[in-house]
Amino acid sequence: MNTALSALGRRTASPSISWLMKTALSRPKLISLAAGFTDNATLPVALSRKLLTSLLSSPKTGQPALQYGTTAGADNLRRLTATHLQKLDGGHDRAHSPERVIITGGSQQLLYMTLEALCDEGDLVLVEDPTYFVFLSILQSRGIQARGVKLERDGLDLVHLEKILTQLKESGQLHRMKALYLVTYFQNPTGATTSLAKKAGALKLLKKFEAAAGHPLYLLEDAAYRELRFDNSADVPTALTLPGARDRVIYTGTYSKPYAPGARLGFGLLPEPLFTTVQRIKGNHDFGTANLLQQLLARALATGQYDQHVTKVRKNYARKARVMKAALAEHFPASVEIWESGGGLYFWARLPQGIATGVKSKVFQMALKNDVLYVPGALCYAEDGARTKPDNEMRLSFGSASEANIRKGIARLGKVLKKFVR
Amino acid sequence: MNTALSALGRRTASPSISWLMKTALSRPKLISLAAGFTDNATLPVALSRKLLTSLLSSPKTGQPALQYGTTAGADNLRRLTATHLQKLDGGHDRAHSPERVIITGGSQQLLYMTLEALCDEGDLVLVEDPTYFVFLSILQSRGIQARGVKLERDGLDLVHLEKILTQLKESGQLHRMKALYLVTYFQNPTGATTSLAKKAGALKLLKKFEAAAGHPLYLLEDAAYRELRFDNSADVPTALTLPGARDRVIYTGTYSKPYAPGARLGFGLLPEPLFTTVQRIKGNHDFGTANLLQQLLARALATGQYDQHVTKVRKNYARKARVMKAALAEHFPASVEIWESGGGLYFWARLPQGIATGVKSKVFQMALKNDVLYVPGALCYAEDGARTKPDNEMRLSFGSASEANIRKGIARLGKVLKKFVR
Numbered sequence: 001m002n003t004a005l006s007a008l009g010r011r012t013a014s015p016s017i018s019w020l021m022k023t024a025l026s027r028p029k030l031i032s033l034a035a036g037f038t039d040n041a042t043l044p045v046a047l048s049r050k051l052l053t054s055l056l057s058s059p060k061t062g063q064p065a066l067q068y069g070t071t072a073g074a075d076n077l078r079r080l081t082a083t084h085l086q087k088l089d090g091g092h093d094r095a096h097s098p099e100r101v102i103i104t105g106g107s108q109q110l111l112y113m114t115l116e117a118l119c120d121e122g123d124l125v126l127v128e129d130p131t132y133f134v135f136l137s138i139l140q141s142r143g144i145q146a147r148g149v150k151l152e153r154d155g156l157d158l159v160h161l162e163k164i165l166t167q168l169k170e171s172g173q174l175h176r177m178k179a180l181y182l183v184t185y186f187q188n189p190t191g192a193t194t195s196l197a198k199k200a201g202a203l204k205l206l207k208k209f210e211a212a213a214g215h216p217l218y219l220l221e222d223a224a225y226r227e228l229r230f231d232n233s234a235d236v237p238t239a240l241t242l243p244g245a246r247d248r249v250i251y252t253g254t255y256s257k258p259y260a261p262g263a264r265l266g267f268g269l270l271p272e273p274l275f276t277t278v279q280r281i282k283g284n285h286d287f288g289t290a291n292l293l294q295q296l297l298a299r300a301l302a303t304g305q306y307d308q309h310v311t312k313v314r315k316n317y318a319r320k321a322r323v324m325k326a327a328l329a330e331h332f333p334a335s336v337e338i339w340e341s342g343g344g345l346y347f348w349a350r351l352p353q354g355i356a357t358g359v360k361s362k363v364f365q366m367a368l369k370n371d372v373l374y375v376p377g378a379l380c381y382a383e384d385g386a387r388t389k390p391d392n393e394m395r396l397s398f399g400s401a402s403e404a405n406i407r408k409g410i411a412r413l414g415k416v417l418k419k420f421v422r
Numbered sequence: 423m424n425t426a427l428s429a430l431g432r433r434t435a436s437p438s439i440s441w442l443m444k445t446a447l448s449r450p451k452l453i454s455l456a457a458g459f460t461d462n463a464t465l466p467v468a469l470s471r472k473l474l475t476s477l478l479s480s481p482k483t484g485q486p487a488l489q490y491g492t493t494a495g496a497d498n499l500r501r502l503t504a505t506h507l508q509k510l511d512g513g514h515d516r517a518h519s520p521e522r523v524i525i526t527g528g529s530q531q532l533l534y535m536t537l538e539a540l541c542d543e544g545d546l547v548l549v550e551d552p553t554y555f556v557f558l559s560i561l562q563s564r565g566i567q568a569r570g571v572k573l574e575r576d577g578l579d580l581v582h583l584e585k586i587l588t589q590l591k592e593s594g595q596l597h598r599m600k601a602l603y604l605v606t607y608f609q610n611p612t613g614a615t616t617s618l619a620k621k622a623g624a625l626k627l628l629k630k631f632e633a634a635a636g637h638p639l640y641l642l643e644d645a646a647y648r649e650l651r652f653d654n655s656a657d658v659p660t661a662l663t664l665p666g667a668r669d670r671v672i673y674t675g676t677y678s679k680p681y682a683p684g685a686r687l688g689f690g691l692l693p694e695p696l697f698t699t700v701q702r703i704k705g706n707h708d709f710g711t712a713n714l715l716q717q718l719l720a721r722a723l724a725t726g727q728y729d730q731h732v733t734k735v736r737k738n739y740a741r742k743a744r745v746m747k748a749a750l751a752e753h754f755p756a757s758v759e760i761w762e763s764g765g766g767l768y769f770w771a772r773l774p775q776g777i778a779t780g781v782k783s784k785v786f787q788m789a790l791k792n793d794v795l796y797v798p799g800a801l802c803y804a805e806d807g808a809r810t811k812p813d814n815e816m817r818l819s820f821g822s823a824s825e826a827n828i829r830k831g832i833a834r835l836g837k838v839l840k841k842f843v844r
Contacts, residue, residue, distance in 0.1 A: 003695060004600050004637040009539035012702045037490055045484030048714075052474045062467035066684035068459055105527055105708045112707050117431040138706045178426050215426040262488035262713035273425060280434045284560045285534050285707075286527045290715055291684035292470075 007121070012141040016133055016379045019359070024373055031409035034373045036188065036345055037400035042316045043260055044300075044309050051299045065295040071283045073103025073267070074294040080301040081267050085253070088226070089237050095246040100269045102279060105289050107224055107254040107266030110278075112138055113285065114179075114220065114250055114268065117277040119144045124177040125220075126164065128156055130380035130393070132188045132222065135181060139382070145176070146382035153339065155194030156182065158201045164386075165209045179218040179250070180206060185226040185236070186344025189380045189395035193342065199239040203248060218274075220250045227258040227310050229343040230318035240269065247271045255297050257345075258310045263293045317345065320398040320406060327407045328396075331414025333421040345399035348377075351392040355420050358391050363420055372412040429543070434563040438555055438801045441781070446795055453831035456795040458610065458767055459822035464738045465682055466722075466731050473721045487717040493705045495525025495689070496716040502723040503689050507675070510648070511659050517668040522691045524701060527711050529646055529676040529688030532700075534560055535707065536601075536642065536672055536690065539699040541566045546599040547642075548586065550578055552802035552815070554610045554644065557603060561804070567598070568804035575761070577616030578604065580623045587631045601640040601672070602628060607648040607658070608766025611802045611817035615764060621661040625670065640696075642672045649680040649732050651765040652740035662691065669693045677719050679767075680732045685715045739767065742820040742828060749829045750818075753836025755843040767821035770799075773814040777842050780813050785842055794834040 003010065017034075024032045056062040072078065075098070082098040089096065104110040119125065121143035127135065129148030139146050147164055150157035161180070168174040180202060184194040199221070206217040221239045229235065239249045254266040270278055282288070300306035321340075324347055328338055332349070339348035357363050358376045367374065377393025396413075398406050425432065439456075446454045478484040494500065497520070504520040511518065526532040541547065543565035549557065551570030561568050569586055572579035583602070590596040602624060606616040621643070628639040643661045651657065661671045676688040692700055704710070722728035743762075746769055750760055754771070761770035779785050780798045789796065799815025818835075820828050 001632065002637040004540055004640065005695065005699060006538065006540055006542045006545070008542075009696075009699045009703075012539075012699060012706070014702060015705050018705075040481075040485045040489060043485050043488040045478050045481055045488060048488065049475055049478035049484070052478070053471060056467050056471035056474070059462075059467055062471070063462045063465050064684075066465040066467060066470065066682035067462060068683040105712070108706075109708045116428065117434075118426055118428055120428045120430075123428070134706065134709070141703065141706050210423065215424040218426065260488035260714070261490040262486075262717075264708065264712040273427065274431075277427060277431045277434060280436060281431075281563065283437045283440075284434070284530075284556065284563050286531045286686065287556070290527070290686040290712065292682070293712055293714065295684075 007143070008141060011143060013137070015137050017375070020373060020375065023368070027371060030371045030373055031401060031405045031412070032373045033396045033398070033401060033409050033413070034375045035400050036397055038257060038261055039316060039320070039400055042313045047300065047305055047309055048260065048263070048296060051296055051305070055295055055299060061295070065292045067291060069288045069291040069294065071288045072279050073101065073289060074291060074298060076302070077103055077294045077298040080298055084301060085240070088235055089241050092237060092241040095240040095249065095269060100275060102268050102270065102275065102282065103289050103294060104266045104268060104282070105286070106256050106264045107222065107252040107268070108134065109285070110252045110266055110268035111135060111222065113278045113281045114274065115139070115142060115144065116281055117274055118178040118218070122176060124168070124173065126161070126177065126180040127382050128182060128187065129382065130189055130377060131181065131382065132183050133380050136382055146384060147386065148382045148384045151190060151192055153192055155184070155192060155198035156202065158198060158205065161202060162205055165205060169209060169212045174209060174213045177213060177217060179220045181220045181222065183222045183224065184238070185223050186228060186341045186346070188225065188344070189346055189375065189377070190348040191339050191341025191344055191346050193236060196237050200242050203239060203242055203244060206248065207244065216248060218248055218250050221252070223251065223253045224257060225344040226253060228317055228345065229314060230321060231342065233342070250274065258313055259297065259300065259306065263296055265289065265293055265297050317343070317398070320403060323403045324396065324398045324406050324410060327410035331411045333414070333417055335421050336417060345397050347396040347398070349394045349396060351417070352421055353392060356391045357394045363416060366416045366419070367413055370412045370416055372409045374413065429565070430563060433565060435559070437559050439797070442795060442797065445790070449793060452793045452795055453823060453827045453834070454795045455818045455823060455831050455835070456797045457822050458819055460679060460683055461738060461742070461822055464735045469722065469727055469731055470682065470685070470718060473718055473727070477717055477721060483717070487714045489713060491710045491713040491716065493710045494701050495523065495711060496713060496720060498724070499525055499716045499720040502720055506723060507662070510657055511663050514659060514663040517662040517671065517691065522697060524690050524692065524697065524704065525711050525716060526688045526690060526704070527708070528678050528686045529644065529674040529690070530556065531707070532674045532688055532690035533557060533644065535700045535703045536696065537561070537564060537566065538703055539696055540600045540640070544598060546590070546595065548583070548599065548602040549804050550604060550609065551804065552611055552799060553603065553804065554605050555802050558804055568806060569808065570804045570806045573612060573614055575614055577606070577614060577620035578624065580620060580627065583624060584627055587627060591631060591634045596631060596635045599635060599639060601642045603642045603644065605644045605646065606660070607645050608650060608763045608768070610647065610766070611768055611797065611799070612761050612770040613763025613766055613768050614761065615658060618659050622664050625661060625664055625666060628670065629666065638670060640670055640672050643674070645673065645675045646679060647766040648675060650739055650767065651736060652743060653764065655764070672696065680735060681719065681722065681728065685718055687711065687715050687719055739765070739820070742825060745825045746818065746820045746828050746832060749832035753833045755836070755839055757843055758839060767819050769818040769820070771816045771818060773839070774843060775814060778813045779816045785838060788838045788841070789835055792834045792838055794831045796835065
């Protein structure tokens with residue numbers, strides 16, 4: 001007898017990361033520099049207790065928090081989210097209005113529903129090369145094609161983007177393309193931040209090719225790591241601040257990384273008709289994210305305690321990044337190229353050509369034997385026949401490991417690398 | 423220029439209920455007997471405060487609650503859920519093991535992901551006639567066909583089920599059928615409860631037609647209202663207790679109705695290969711439901727305070743159901759057939775043939791003018807060309823309205839009905 005599974009059901013692969021996670025759990029002494037978890041030490045335990053105690057101290061505020069809400073999210077949190085983004089964008093309010101905000105179960109859910117709303121099987125999304133691997137999992141599951149655009153230290157390579165768009169136009173495939181996906185701040189996995197000029201250039205190119213596509217080409221900006229900036233330097237404005245953004249930019253952010261993944265809240269700002277469509281899809285998924293979590297975050301934002309907390313979180317990651325940077329300088333061979341970031345959770349390491357880092361490679365296996373784990377770079381590249389996947393890179397996270405373990409883990413890994421790299 | 427929306431995006435309709443909800447909000451004096459909301463007065467505000475304060479009083483328990491977890495859900499909640507179901511099923515443990523449990527953002531999310539895993543566009547699901555309207559919304563959005571099976575007071579009409587299966591076999595459509603969806607306890611919208619004999623009969627019929635279908639035919643049991651039983655009479659066992667259940671029954675339940683919709687948690691127990699597939703899909707949706715909510719519910723269950731709370735909730739709804747029953751007896755014309763339930767949130771009223779209740783009907787419009795709202799029965803019927811939709815029914819909820827408003831609302835509605843019904 002056949003399986004009753006749908007094509008999507010049959011296609012959906014085991015997430016590439018789950019093997020790594022299982023491996024980590026099975027070796028208790030292993031130091032994981034793979035997980036993108038946030039740091040336990042900075043989770044807002046006392047703050048959340050205080051806010052929830054207050055929220056639930058009267059039926060007047062407690063009952064609505066425990067009742068059903070509306071599909072798009074609680075009005076106060078939508079308003080506070082819009083205001084928060086305006087502030088981050090230097091007072092800009094071109095496309096930051098509350099009625100464009102939808103609150104979701106992490107930004108992951110927003111990405112999923114956006115792809116449901118936009119893409120049929122066989123459609124095409126452009127991504128950075130490399131990019132966030134769970135986004136690639138969604139594409140794989142839904143039968144959506146991906147093409148990788150070269151990534152530079154300040155964001156994607158616009159010349160390469162234009163070349164791909166031209167190729168798609170010439171080969172008659174442009175009508176299948178729906179969006180360009182960018183992780184614009186302290187990118188997962190490379191740590192790269194996209195400059196505003198590159199966001200503007202990308203939006204312009206998309207606009208230019210729309211007539212040939214026959215439909216809007218959206219810029220999907222994922223700002224998941226935006227608030228994890230190490231210093232107080234000016235924040236790069238989002239694509240929402242650009243002319244035309246209101247109609248073509250889909251923006252998504254999250255409260256998971258800066259506040260708490262266990263209170264999983266994300267959000268999106270969407271142009272019509274996507275906003276209405278995603279809202280309807282959300283109605284079918286879960287008719288709105290848990291109100292209790294929404295009211296917790298609304299209190300944190302409204303009282304200014306969210307901002308105070310984020311300041312602490314940023315300092316903590318800045319310190320851990322410095323620890324990893326020093327350890328990398330001390331223990332890694334000089335021929336390994338390191339991408340350093342101004343925020344987020346990751347360093348990106350590029351080994352000399354020809355030295356593979358994948359799960360079957362000698363480097364990975366010896367690292368595992370020495371109880372240290374990283375994310376092989378190849379997992380972060382789309383299935384794109386137009387180029388071979390680089391296999392000589394690794395993502396190194398300082399998110400959840402302690403400072404002592406960051407030092408020890410990098411030392412172990414450096415020792416392994418020195419056997420393969422001069 | 424065309425829209426860039428996917429077929430799913432273009433197809434997904436505005437939920438039938440959203441017009442009703444907007445209407446309710448726009449008339450402040452309106453008494454809504456339409457909303458399926460739970461009663462504000464019984465929401466566990468103080469209990470949740472106590473449990474969360476304790477959970478967040480130490481980093482040891484607070485940090486894991488605010489951190490990422492695993493996709494299938496927290497181990498303790500999966501175990502407690504399995505144990506809870508075993509208890510409800512009289513100690514039965516045929517298919518109740520924790521490793522078959524997946525924790526979701528309400529049971530709605532489980533229904534959505536199950537349909538993703540099972541159904542391609544054009545596939546077919548059998549539903550009760552009438553059934554839960556948001557399930558119908560998912561089918562509509564995903565392009566899945568529905569056929570309605572006649573519903574009797576003790577569950578679906580097995581003779582009709584066999585007739586439909588035979589027709590599907592003879593017309594060569596059976597290979598498109600994937601599941602039979604039943605809301606088995608105090609059904610939304612009719613209040614009907616499916617007897618164990620009917621669950622067994624349905625499962626047997628599905629098994630009988632599997633060879634002709636060429637794949638498993640699943641029984642999808644939605645027990646959302648199960649714990650809202652008014653008295654202490656014995657609970658009907660779930661289909662999980664039947665022979666063969668481990669391979670063919672998908673069971674879903676929720677903590678939203680008995681505990682709190684604002685701490686939105688549901689769960690499913692699934693056979694392989696569905697469990698693995700749904701878990702992977704869940705990974706792409708949100709890689710696991712918010713841990714903070716999961717740990718809140720785990721504490722409520724583990725300390726026995728969940729059971730104590732549910733006892734209070736049940737008494738409250740039993741009292742409100744008695745109030746509505748008395749009001750119906752006093753104010754409704756005798757020719758209106760009333761389905762009374764032993765639990766849940768609803769009465770089902772059937773007007774004499776020919777008296778329409780839909781949103782454009784005179785009855786509905788006059789009810790609205792008199793500031794009372796109900797759910798027209800026709801919204802709860804699948805698009806099934808094999809029969810015309812009955813349009814003379816209404817769902818009346820005593821969930822969120824106060825006792826005074828239940829009396830007043832039914833009196834208003836009775837007055838309207840007496841103009842149309844002798």
